[in-house]
Amino acid sequence: MxxxxxxxxxxxxxxxxxxxxxxxxxxxxxxxxxxxxxxxxxxxxxxxxxxxxxxxxxxxxxxxxxxxxxxxxxxxxxNRLVSFWKTEVPLICYQYRKFIYVAFIIFFAFTFIGAISAANDGEFVRSILGDDYVNMSIENIEAGDPVAVYKSGSNWGSFIGITINNLKVGIISFILGVFGGIGTIYILFENCIMLGSFQYFFYEKDVFWESVRGIWIHGAMEIFAIVIEAAAGLILGASILFPNTYSRMTSFKQGAKTGVKILISTFPFTFSAGFLEGFITRYSNIMPHWLSAGIILTTLSIITYYYLIYPFKIQKQITQSPLLNRP
Missing domain, CATH: 1.20.58 (Methane Monooxygenase Hydroxylase; Chain G, domain 1)
Incomplete structure (x- = not known):
């Protein structure tokens, strides 16, 4: 045929x-x-x-x-809650995987721009992070503790404050997707430029590994979650710009519902990142290198598996479902 x-x-x-x-x-x-x-x-x-x-x-x-x-x-x-994270979200991530890939491409591109800008303009880091923060970081480096900023405040105070801030960033990033995804891209741009210039600053001061140990113990999940939240915002924006066979309102409702589910799925990772930053990161300079590297690799592997690998495994169950063998 x-x-x-x-x-x-x-x-x-x-x-x-x-x-x-x-x-x-x-x-x-x-x-x-x-x-x-x-x-x-x-x-x-x-x-x-x-x-x-x-x-x-x-x-x-x-x-x-x-x-x-x-x-x-x-x-x-x-168990609806288990089904949500075990099946529903992974299938959504598979279906909208291109948006996740695009979000990561944008993330790496903007982070690279931040690092290159910092490398070619000595004042760029100060214009992004502010003089007070840069001066404080220089003082910490000279004192032998480049990421001492993560030791300020109490454990619980840091955990709660950081988690609330990260949840706020993720929610705003998603909501601003209503402007055709441009608002989401802007939030991602701000965070990536800051990250790229911040990491180059420590590289330039010859304390890159010390900064990696301090930042990425919690940053692996925190930053990955921000990228996934940006993907949710892009889905929302695309539902408005490209309704396909649906009416624009119907497409928007569907895009909002899908985006909210992806956004909610990142919350456990955001809470985990906040916990690590509040209770673990502050000890990064005294823990063995293998332990800090192990935490980074483990947290990165968990969230990578869930959003980039596990969805493909669930998708395979579509053609292998027992429902296909019903009498």
């Missing part, structure tokens, strides 16, 4: 299924699972006979949405 005929033959069925998923218009889980199987079969057919077709992308996304609905309605899965 020619691709055009294949699409023409099934188009109405796919659109009706997509509308039913969005409006939750199903009598029961069996009906949903039955139509899901048809979509999976169409996807397999398209992958076999039209491997380069855009219809594969569409059917893949449609199957992912249906799979989320099925997991929500499975009788054995009574």
């Amino acid at each position: 020619r691709e055009v005929s294949f699409i023409k033959q099934n188009k109405e069925k796919w659109l009706a299924f997509e509308k039913a998923i969005f409006n939750n218009d199903f009598k029961d889980a069996d009906e949903l699972a039955s139509q899901y199987i048809h979509v999976i079969n169409d996807l397999a057919y398209a992958q076999t006979y039209y491997p380069k077709s855009k219809v594969i992308v569409y059917l893949n996304q449609l199957a992912a949405k249906a799979f989320q609905k099925i997991y929500k309605t499975k009788r054995e899965d009574n």
Whole structure:
């Protein structure tokens, strides 16, 4: 069958299924699972006979949405909270993985710009971080403790204050996505320029490793979470700019709902980063190198696995789901 005929033959069925998923218009889980199987079969057919077709992308996304609905309605899965982090968010991250990739590309680009700017302009770091902060950092370096700033305040006070601030940054970054994603990109720009110039400053002062131990013990999760929150903001912006087959309002509602779920998923990592900064980072200069490096690698591995690797493993379950083998 020619691709055009294949699409023409099934188009109405796919659109009706997509509308039913969005409006939750199903009598029961069996009906949903039955139509899901048809979509999976169409996807397999398209992958076999039209491997380069855009219809594969569409059917893949449609199957992912249906799979989320099925997991929500499975009788054995009574714990909604566990299902949210275990299945729903990873599937969303897989479906919108391109936004996450774009957010990371922007992150690395802006951070690089910050570092290059600091390398070529001796006053750039002061213009970004302020004279007081730079002077304080120089004093700390001369005193032999480059990241002494993280030792100020009490453990609990630092943890609470830092966590609230990071949550605020993430929420604002997401909300500003309503301006076509430009507001989100601006928040990311501010943070990345600061990070790049800050790290170069310590490199220039020959205390780069000391700064890495102090910053990235908590920064691995904190900064990674900020990038994921930026991806959520970009999804919100794209839902307004590119509504596709939906009305702009319907697309916006769907984008906002998806973005909020991704935003909420970052909160445990933000809390963990705040805890590490309040209780662990302050001891970075006295802990063994292997321990600080181990904490950094472990925290980075956990959040990387959850957002960049685990979604692919969950996606594979779509074609291996027991629901496909129902009698």
